[in-house]
Amino acid sequence: MSQNGRERSPMSPWREGFRRLRRYPSALVGVLIIAGLVGTALYAVLAMPYSEAQKLWRGGEVWYDLPVNASPVWLDRLTGGQAPPTLKVSSRDAVTTTREFENVTIQQLILPFDFYYQQFPSELNLFLEADFTQRQPFVRLAWHTPDGLEIPLGARRIGAAERISISQDQILTRRLGLPPQIGLFAQDQSSGVAPGQSPAVRQGSYQLVLETVHFEPDTEIRAELVAYGRVHGLAGTDHQRRDLLVALLWGTPVALAFGLIAAVGTTVTTLVIAAAGVWYRGWLDAAIQRLTEVNIILPLLPILVMVGTLYSTSIWLMLGVVVALGIFSAGIKMYRAMLLPIREAPYIEAARAYGAGGGRIVLRYMVPRVLPVLIPTFVTLIPTYVFLEASLAVLGLGDPVLPTWGKVLHDAQTQSALYHGFYYWVVGPALLLMLTGLGFAMLGFALDRVFNPRLRNL
């Protein structure tokens, strides 16, 4: 008699609807896109736990070996470029020779690496770690180019852990006449490079030779040379050396969860409240109507911005406010109009005859009746909320700890990414947002044509 009986019958409106849906190619494309996004979200959550994603996105030392603002590798390779990735040479794979003297040990470390790329590295850093108890070891650095040239890089005492920014060495820059990360890799300058013309890369095997003087027995140094590239990974990096892939991956579950919860929260509660108002009438209905009218006057985005600025930008608070303000939206009036005739329907009377209470009638009889009409609205609402979250993030009101697509866009905006030509920085998150929007909208529009009886024959 009730719900279950109808659903089991072969021509239930649901199954019938989904059978019709399969005839729309746009619905299939939409479902494919959504499946892809859900897969990505699952992968992100499984591969990188929530706490780790947060830690990575906070940035700092974790990303010491990534270049700043590197574009994705595939982008460079597709356009036929051969920009260098980041090269790392560590003293673990270095050739070490040690000579013992009285009180002093001299150790020679050779860090070799091959450089066969068309562009110069973006930065050159040397990380040194030494263990000593009192007297700091002393190190002299020399750069050996493929054609046997030796460029001294100075000498210094080293502490327990040190970072030598070779590419920011002012003296070396003046001596080379070029920034070190270019000058050290450039073709011979003596043949003459016209000012303004960029020098060419000298390809081949390079060596960084470290000659360390140890003043204590049995001490050692560990060295790591990092020649930062101009490309990195699938998504590139941002101004804080963070791998954008973290944000793009983790942005997926965040966006989907936000969109889904907000859409479900608003549509289902709105429907239940509208049904309750229609069924119980009287002051409840009047109160719901007046609340809706008040709420329509309040502008959503400014209130969200206010809450974000004055209270907290936590994504869950935002979600709560969105749902709270979304419940008494204009949708209530629409559902009310749909539910009013249903209230008088014979099957409701039948339910009352067997003694069903008000709550049962609202939840089991009235709400399920309009649910099919609600589904397209609900699906098309999801991207609206996904974009709302991105909008808030673009305004600088994104969640402070979570990586989201909107926050990447915000960073890109504040760093003038477009002006500087870091297009990948904007295009990556924008493309994902667009895909989400398109996927849900395509499915939603097809569902609308299937489930909305007035549209069915058009």
Added chain:
Amino acid sequence: MMLETGADLNRDRAWMRDLRRLALFVGKRLVALVVTVLVGVYLTILIANMGGKVDELRLVQIKTAAAEQIRADPAFHDLPSAEREALMQAQVQLEVDRLRLDEPFIWRSFDYLYQAMRLDLGRAEEMHSDAGSRQVYNIIVERLPATLLLFGTANLLVFFVSVYAALGLSRRYGSKLDRAVIGLAPTSAAPAWFYGIFLILLLAFVVPLFPAGGMVAVPPPDDPWAYAASVLKHLALPVTAMFVAQIFISIYSWRTFFLIHASEDYVEMARAKGLPDRLIEQRYILRPTLSPIVTSFLLMLIGLWSGAIILEQVFNWPGLGTLLFEAIGHRDTPVIIGSVVIFAYLLAATVFLLDFIYAVLDPRVRIEGGRQ
């Protein structure tokens, strides 16, 4: 003669009855709307003041400012510390009295409400207009033309193009063009600022045809024609972004709307009678659908008022959206409340106007007043 007067009297009486019902209906709506605006504005006041918490921040700010002022002034350097302390207290007390911070927030909130409802917008706390005025009214009025220009142009364009195109499409639905528009409708899932970013990328940086932001070239040209040309050039990208973001969904929904009304029985009947298409369109489709069209047109006009915070941010457009965002950032509650109040009033006035027009035009509403 007698008969005519009787009919006249009857008509007069019917007129009076209708008028009375109309007045009753209008009065009820008016009261409901005023209450609605009252509650909405009061909620805004509560939120913008964080339920009174902004006052604590304000008090701390006043105290630091006073302390800083006295510390920095060389005239007070020789004063003993107790006297300086007293001076500081006096200054703080002066400010507190001025802003009436010693009263409970609840009392002041009703006071704010009263002022807001009287449209006495007051003075801004932090912000000032570009001309230097601290009056909230001047600050808002200064930004209004920019917002009206941008959103007026874009929304009017979208509205008329979409209604016109939708009429055309509903006439030959199922055609390739119709299906293309349906296929493109999902692109409207993205908001205008999103397309704005791409337009800036393509047309301002990759191919530098248009400026990336702002409303007029810097420095603004002196010649009015050159000025207008510069504004037009700056207007192109944001208007295009809004147009692209809204046009397809707008055409789609109007098209569906017209199609639903075109399949009504009375339209079929007119078709069966062999009336020309244009006549059917004007008399049988457009006339009954006029009220929803007018409603959405008016609501669109009201929507202009709030601008769009993010689109204006992306294009660096000096409009009301940017103003509101700045005001929130400065916690400048008078400016926030001022713009929300004006929005609420405009919306309420529009709704009232619509109710009134419907009541006059639609006989069903007129009857409702008399139905017992």
